[in-house]
Amino acid sequence: MSQVTLRPPVRGHRVPPLTGTLPPHCQRDLATLRGFVRDALTRATTREPVSPVDFRHVLVTGATGFLGRFLLRDLLTRDPRLTVHCIVRGDTPEQGFERVRANMQHAETWDDDFASRIEVHAGDIAEPRFGLSDSRFRSLCEDIDAVYHLAAALSLSASYLGIRRVNSFSIRNVLELCLHTRFKHLFYASTMGVFPEYFCAFSLEYENSRIDDQMQPDLASMKRTFPLGLLGYPWSKLVAEQAILFANAVGLPVAIFRLAQTSLASTGYTQPSNITQRLFSAVVDAGMIPRGFTLQSNNDPVDTLSNICTGISLNPKRRFTVYNCCNPTPSYRTIRIEELGLDYPEVSYRAFRSACQARGDASPLAGYWALVDHFARYWLRGRHSATSLPISDRAIREDFPGTIEWPGPLTRYVRYNRWIREHRDEWPHPEPRRQLKVQHLLRQARRYADDRGLAFDATYPEWMLDAMKQLVRALESPEAGLLDTRIGHVAFDMCRMLRNNAELAAERLRFPEIDRLKVTQPIFIVGINRTGTTYLHRLMARDDRFWALRAYEYVEPVLPDGDYAGLAGTPDDPRRALAADVFEASGIIDSFAGIHHIDVDGPEEDMPILRLSFKAWMFATRYYVPEYERWLEASGSREAYHHHSRVMQHYTYQRMQSHSGAEGQWLFKMPTHLMELEALIDAYPDALFIQTHREPVQFMGSWCSLVERIRADVGEPRPPDVLGAEQLRGMSRLLDRAVDFRESHPELEARWIDVSYYDLVQDPMSVVALIYERRGWELRPDAVEAMETWLDELRERRRKEKRHKYDIADYGLTREMIDAAFARYREFLSESGRRASLL
Template sequence: MPPAATAADRRVAPLAGALPPPCQRDLDDLRAFVRRAMGGGNPAPAVPVADVREVLLTGATGFVGRFVLRDLLRMDGDLVVHCLVRAADAAHGLDRLRAAMEEAEIWDEAFASRIRVVAGDLCAARFGLGRAGFDDLARRIDAVHHFAAEVSLCTSYLAIRRTNAFGMRNVLELCLRNRLKHLFHASTMGVFPQYFCDFANEFAGRSVDHQGQPDLADMKRMFPLGIGGYPWSKLVAEQSVLYAHRAGLPAAVFRLPLTNRSTTGYTQPGDTSVRVYAAVADVQMMPGGFSFQRQNHTVDTLSRICTAIASNPKRQFTLYHCCNPDPVPHDLELADFGLYLREVSWDTFRRACQARGEDSPLHGYWALLDTFAPYWFSPTKAPTDVPVSDRAVREDCPFPIEWPGILTMFRRTNDWIREHRQQWPFSLTQPRIDYDRLMARAERFTERFGAPFAATYPDWIRDGLAHLVEALRAPEARLLQGKRAVVVSDLSASLRNNAKLTGERLRHPEIERERIARPVFIVGINRTGTTFLHRLLARDPRFWTLRSYELAEPVVPDGDYATAWTDADVRRARLLDVFVAAGFFESFAGAHEIDVDEPEEDLGLLRHTFLSWSNTNIYQVPGYGRWLAAAGSRRAYGYHRRAMQHFTWQRHRQQPGREAQWLLKTPVHLMELEALIGAYPDACFIQTHREPREFTGLWVSLMEQLRARTTEPTPRGVLGPEQLADLSTMLDRAVEFREAHPELQGRWYDVSYADLVDDPWSTVRAVYEHFRWPLTAEARAAMQEWQERQAERRRHEVRHRYDLADYDLTPEAVDAAFARYREFIAGRGIRT
């Protein structure tokens, strides 16, 4: 826990400079009212936070307010929330609340019993309730959550002050009547010109400090009262709250960032940044400097933060900058998702949009855009909201704040829009899987990472990509239209990684001299203990293993491996974002444990070559499978070895002088053992075995889940026999290889799944004895600790259930398909 804040820490900086006269007059009036209310009646103190029982919420039908209402009701099962709603009566107001929350898909009928609708007007004297109604409300409530505001970024101060500034007088009067109430006021980060301007151009290098205030000279220059009244109106309101707080009112101000979506992808189409994105799709071009990675501040994350801080009796601060200062950056562009848009100047983009007239999503927004486009689309802008201090939020929010990743929100938003097409007023851009466009991306990657095109993408890699793209575009692939972006992003990532690896090799030619000595490959089908054995043995420091995030991104972005493979490795956070975006954790729950900090299959390296059998599992591409069978994977395994030289060199950079043996694992290696041994002549193998009836159903189920990411469901009666044939072919090829290479028997060890489960330590000792590896006490202790943690986790895990009959398979059919493999393991006395 951080130490308690000192008085200096809690001090709010004063405003520097003078407000414009209209704003100053309004603030003076509000301050005068506070002085009269506090001086005349001496209100009784507020109840302790823990004793708050009834609250007033303004703005409950607004974008943020509806989520605040949901979270207030969720946090405390006894809390009663009075909602000020512009409505004819209470019934009408409840209908409006229900409709707003249903639109966001957060309504629960159980909420209705604890909602009290106050039909009124924020701007009318005493909310239009009359003295008696207002006094009754003042007696009932213990706190006010003031989230009502008119959000209009192209409005004069005089036009917006009634709601955003004058409305505050009623809120303050309620909070100061009879006894004090806790006041939680929603302001905006937009009072800071540097934030509003993306810290670009003259604001580059500027920041927003803890408990800091905006620079009024900057505000006057950037927000003229005639068209930039919104930030001024919010500043006047928040400064009146800070004044009341200094006079004794328990209050907090939440400066909220730009937010236009929830973690489900629910999106507000009227938001300016959303309209810019819609306009880009509408005219099929984008202005230079446009990026989809600008914001990941989700409205429901913000509402949880605000309501949690409000209920925290140990709250220390007054001003809260509710921003994510450290979002995970991605080196991604729209083209990486199959959205190929021409980049043009701002003037060209503007003319194209204006030619659309009132049909343009940006119609009516040009006054705002003409002022701020030089900042929003500037090459000097901050890619994220990094220069904002969120100290107060971190210290006063009682739970760790988890902001969803940018990629997660990009995918969820696109999914939500496609699933709610009737609610979306704008056109959509359809992703394309296009070989020529992918090659154009490849050329850009080689330029960016200093890699020659021919060396990065030799003929055989381009040929593999061409055959895969052709198969993916074929009708039999049955790709889901809304998931084509996922497919393109996978292909684009492989092209990018190839350029990064080639660039690193050119910068460090010594990589070519790295030796890969006696690597160990664990080969076996899923559900035969490969993951367990891989991660168990990885506890021994004699081994190096690959983590999933370095397989997804083999080169550290800045080339500095000092913090690689730690929590500070940006690749780790990026892959977590990818996994959440793809729903991997839910899809594989109980079937395959996904943990970015654990060793993972080296399958990703083969996928970068576009010569990988995994593509025939992930996608329905039989034509590609036939081509790959003829082409073979020899070159793919040569690439694999070169990539492993990079990983060896990277570890030597971090730990000079240390040597270790690589421990790798992937089932599909069984399809290409000849190619593997060609690349690694001194390789050692551990093959895990289990009765095929026991693992076949799981394998088919896993393939069904993988394909569901991108493909229309394959009928189970088709998928089962198809995967049974592929699986049995894989093991038959392994049997053929082993029988053809008796000279390798000493480098091969067979592990029974039954033995591994019944007595893992005897199995481990037997493996070590076979390969003549010393098993140290330290390694054994580390393995023991990990195994105990795994056993505890699995006791609470809901295991994945599957049945052969689900896929039109019978035990007899499985036995027949694996006849040769079963004969092989029986002949070696392997217990199944």
């Protein structure tokens, strides 16, 4: 075995000593533990520890706990040579093993292959030598290379004296094992909660605080904020930390992982006992929100934390001693409980407390009122949830071998709710009922306007609010079949559109020059769905003469600080992470897999811009809302397209900031523009068009399959033949409207270029060359190279993808039915002499 090769701590980042004095009980306990370490080193000749690359036997305490069931999985998965020993309470090792397996199965972390590599020892971490026989303990001292000490009493409502035996004194047994025979690496699971500023959400007197690398908590602050008789947990963890640091000073290799608050995994698996879960569940149970309550975003997934601990512990080059294991940027955008479809009245804390206490022991906060009363002034501050925390994560970033992936808050929330629904019989708290109501959305809209100092009527014109009401009314209708489980998603989506409108209005107020900008000769690719519009749009977007909006820009149109010159479009643009979170939470990437590839950095169709108006045909694709369709048919989309052009003034301003001195020609793509060409040309009088064409019988099956898939997760399924008939009417109407426009405006025909789908897929670069030639654009060598590179990447991705399969017969359609429905379109192409070349 090689000797340990840990590098020394980073210069300037050694752990400083505590300043001040611990409370008497804590000080006495720490003195006892330090004395034990001195005695142990005096009595024994201890060999050097092995390097983490040579770990073969490790010991885990708390393997049946919330963190333990994930850390056990990570250790066994990362290194197939490891045997993991576990101290588990029970009469026999067999009983202990069954507890370990059952808990890992519950968390979905169990693998049958683990069984032969887990050795359970029946014992108690608080008993001398874990309650093991002398021979068993000596055997562990010989065999074990590292100890992961996770076990602790997690109660936040216990005094220090009530919790010290398990949390403070158990470290004596761990240190005895680590110091006996030869040094073992000691990895200790502590808590960020030793810092009052973290526990108090950096509010009130802690608003300007910061937690840096290797930092020790301020004892004076702890004494003011953490009464020993009320909140003993952080004191017990601090005493254990100091004992471990003392052992480290005399040569024991250690790592202290101060873990963030956690009550869930990225899979949604959750524990109901966490105080954050209890407070939220009490809101649901009481049906009211205490003034100042927000959804806390600093609730990091336990599996991410476990992965960090495991990765660092096995890194022989780790250099830090104390690790702040938390995400310092938990959320780009704050999320309010009201945005998730939970429409509860806001009341005073006193009224909320009375309502909860009237529920007696049934309240999720029963037994926790002393704690909540003490911290309510910090936790209920009337602020949005934090989008960033003043905490340095340098140590975990530098010592973790790889990139740390933090699931976004929306993704966590969606998975958490799904897990609760699927395990309702195990969940002890009430499940929230979400609603989609016009008045509720209007209240959110007013809040968005008020928060930004905007006039409500100017931010949300009457036509927009009327469109929102029409859409909500249609979704509330039984014929829409909206699933109860998706109401929260839809409510959040609508709130997001309302908020984005407010953000745009606020940006226009800050930068009035936006109003004077022109969008000149925009190009609209307007072929019907499944005719190569996405293919052509993404291909042409590789030429930087065009400006095409990326997916993340649609999700979040405004950078709050307006740093478009320095931040926009870079890897650090925070809108990218938000878009990835939105896409993951919505499930849209999986829904479109094999049909329409979505990339947060890739060019996308301008559907989200029209969605901001609440007056757009794509809502009738996503949902079955015939009532809304009839209203939209009667009212038209003129206002929506003028809103589209106003939004594009913002994007033009943003691009001009990030591309100083450059001018680009906007390139758009969306099939449903064909339905509203009169409105489009009214908003963009100099627009240019490219229309792709394909035999209707060849795109209808693909389109029906796509609609069926994207509706499946939001509404009750409709019979396939009914859906087929619905989409045949809608798609043929779309092309009929396009034919009407082109026949009514012969003076605009020079602006149209017709492209065959078949030519495009067979020789895309030749089609692009013809388009450029028709428009008099220069096709530069660098643009050709960028396009060909993208085509190569696309071919490679498609080679690996499971391709989309469909059949018109699945939807009750025949070739004759489809040809008849599209007769007008086919005749238009025949009369113009283009049918043979295009279809």
